[in-house]
Amino acid sequence: MISKSRGRTIESVNLNLTSMMDMFTIILVFLIFSFSSQDQNLRLDPDLTLPESIAAIEFKWAINVNATPTELRVEGNTVSKIKGGVFTDVKVDMDKKRVVPLYNLLKKFKDIEDREKVNPTGDETVIAFQADKNLPFETIDLIMKTAAQAGYPNFRFVVLKK
């Protein structure tokens, strides 16, 4: 469209949106492919590096226990500090193989679970265990044995898909 104003000719410019549309289409297709509809109450801990695995089982409802190189957390709350794979500021009963505060907390969870129906899936509650890939096995073992004694012998190791 050409219009005249004070003797000067003003031409309205039509923007060519084709290249932008192309870009948006590519972004949209990429995002649709990476869209995840998984039901996840899982909060990945930024302080730890998960190991990679070829496992393809989807995540389900569970109690989150995270072992980072520096802390042990249950549902995001710090239970103990860890230094070099050793629990530093809490009582560890080596005879019974249990981290005492972790045992007490999980036992409380178990009692509540037994009283009220907490697990929405109705299955036996398991522990979703996120641990740093460089933690030594004795730390992992102690956490697993503690949880098992508190009534949670089944675990789901959270891993990154290869």
Next chain:
Amino acid sequence: MAGKREAEKPVDLNMVPIMNLFLAMIPFLLMCAAFFQVSVINASVPALSEGGDEGSEPKKELQKITLQLQITDSGFTISASGDQSPDELKNLAGTIPKKGNQYDFEKLAERAKALHDKYPKSDTVIFLPAKGVLYETLVQAMDATRERIVDKKLDRREFLFTNAIVSSIL
């Protein structure tokens, strides 16, 4: 003549509504996008179970073994338990030493496949890592014994020892 010229004139599509739609969809999809995918491995710790009927003789299961895998500084040590004769079980045992500084997961996967082919009803493996073995090594050993990817494109898998129990060497 004038009518022909008008017919040849290219039509400009109104892209604005499509652009609006794209602009609304992209932030939503960005929020829901999973740039890394999380998966899980089922595992359990050994538990005491109540014995069955004492009067009845348990049925022998000759197509089934329970694999035991020790992970030590020197490599893997495999042994098996089951209803087979002690000699047969002894023949299944073996070691897979480290390849240089690395654990030989390929050989472990081959051995697990061979054992599962021989005893196809087997599904249980007990991991016995030594002190100091890294969690990553345990996960990789679990991968090697649990399943084999037959076709990566079609995601076809052959399942081996799917029931993983994690214990420790006393």
